[in-house]
Amino acid sequence: MKAFVFPGQGAQFVGMGKDLYENSALAKEMFEKANEILGFRITDLMFAGTDEDLRQTKVTQPAIFLHSVILAKTMGEKFAPEMVAGHSLGEFSALVAAGALSFEDGLKLVYARAMAMQKACEATPSTMAAVLNLSDEKVEEICAGIDDVVVPANYNCPGQIVISGTESGIDTACEQLLAAGAKRALKLKVGGAFHSPVMEPARAELAEAINATEFHKPICPVYQNVNAKPETEPAVIKENLIAQLTAPVRWTQSVINMIADGANDFTEVGPGAVLQGLIKKVDKNVATQGA
Known part of the structure; x- marks a missing residue:
């Protein structure tokens, strides 16, 4: 088809x-x-x-x-x-x-x-970051544990998720995701936190x-x-x-x-x-x- x-x-x-x-x-x-x-x-x-x-x-x-x-x-x-x-x-x-x-x-x-x-x-300074080689569940768990706004935004393919949120939320999430074993947690050049x-x-x-x-x-x-x-x-x-x-x-x-x-x-x-x-x-x- x-x-x-x-x-x-x-x-x-x-x-x-x-x-x-x-x-x-x-x-x-x-x-x-x-x-x-x-x-x-x-x-x-x-x-x-x-x-x-x-x-x-x-x-x-x-x-x-x-x-x-x-x-x-x-x-x-x-x-x-x-x-x-x-x-x-x-x-x-x-x-x-x-x-x-x-x-x-x-x-x-x-x-x-x-x-x-x-x-x-x-209105709200915000951004997104690409996360590589971490399970969807682990990314969701880490985002859920952060007080700032930060959420999974794009489930692109297995092992590639984009997260979205406030600048400080994304910074905190990237640190924790890398510590949890993500291959990369890279901020993207985008205008703001889409799909959040x-x-x-x-x-x-x-x-x-x-x-x-x-x-x-x-x-x-x-x-x-x-x-x-x-x-x-x-x-x-x-x-x-x-x-x-x-x-x-x-x-x-x-x-x-x-x-x-x-x-x-x-x-x-x-x-x-x-x-x-x-x-x-x-x-x-x-x-x-x-x-």
């Missing part, structure tokens, strides 16, 4: 989407529509900006979303998913590609999400926008980050999407469940190849490729 997966923040690079814009009339039309909706030429930043430009949350999120969704739309009949999933922001790309959301509504929600997250980051309670103000803001948006039944099940389960009901998809901002991304569990449900061929749609690497670490026998 064919599964299509969509990357999240961190996959961006300068020049992303330029070949699509130059070689496809449909892609050019969609990119120009995006410039109009956003009120600034995001294409200029994507095609010829700086790394610094692209690292701003308000640019990164719509940029990755646009690259992913427009690539899916230009694939034509080759885009024939039997299931889809997206990592964090990528869940929005997956929902649009699978027809649960219109392109315009998806972009507006992604931009609202980015702005709300940026605001929450500015620090994002609560953003979640409340985004909930309003999501509830006011029309969702449809997707063409195939969408394995959502919050519970790693396949969903097709618009009301449930909305609830899970709202919860996603303060809950962990259960990527390892999503991939395990997709494989258990018959997925044996994964195509990553969007910039980079991060998800292909993570999927191989879950099960090296499945086929993976870029779009």
Whole structure:
């Protein structure tokens, strides 16, 4: 069975989407529509900006979303998913590609999400850290024992978890995780503590926008980050999407469940190849490729 997966923040690079814009009339039309909706030429930043430009949350999120969704739309009949999933922001790309959301509504929600997250980051100095070679249970136990806000945020693959929290919470956690035998506990260059309670103000803001948006039944099940389960009901998809901002991304569990449900061929749609690497670490026998 064919599964299509969509990357999240961190996959961006300068020049992303330029070949699509130059070689496809449909892609050019969609990119120009995006410039109009956003009120600034995001294409200029994507095609010829700086790394610094692209690292701003308000640019990164719509940029990755646009690259992913427009690539899916230009694939034509080759885009024939039997299931889809997206990592964090990528869940929005997956929902649009699978027809649960219109392109315009998806972009507006992604931009609202980015702005709300940026605001929450500015209100509380916070960060994230990657933890390698420690069991999920041990990471959970150490985080639970720290008084500051610090929680598992991304279950990326066996032996790789990202934690999220206040600056002091992350510092304390990193010390304890290394002492407990983690190979690495490395702070990431991110704007704040995504997928943690620090994002609560953003979640409340985004909930309003999501509830006011029309969702449809997707063409195939969408394995959502919050519970790693396949969903097709618009009301449930909305609830899970709202919860996603303060809950962990259960990527390892999503991939395990997709494989258990018959997925044996994964195509990553969007910039980079991060998800292909993570999927191989879950099960090296499945086929993976870029779009």
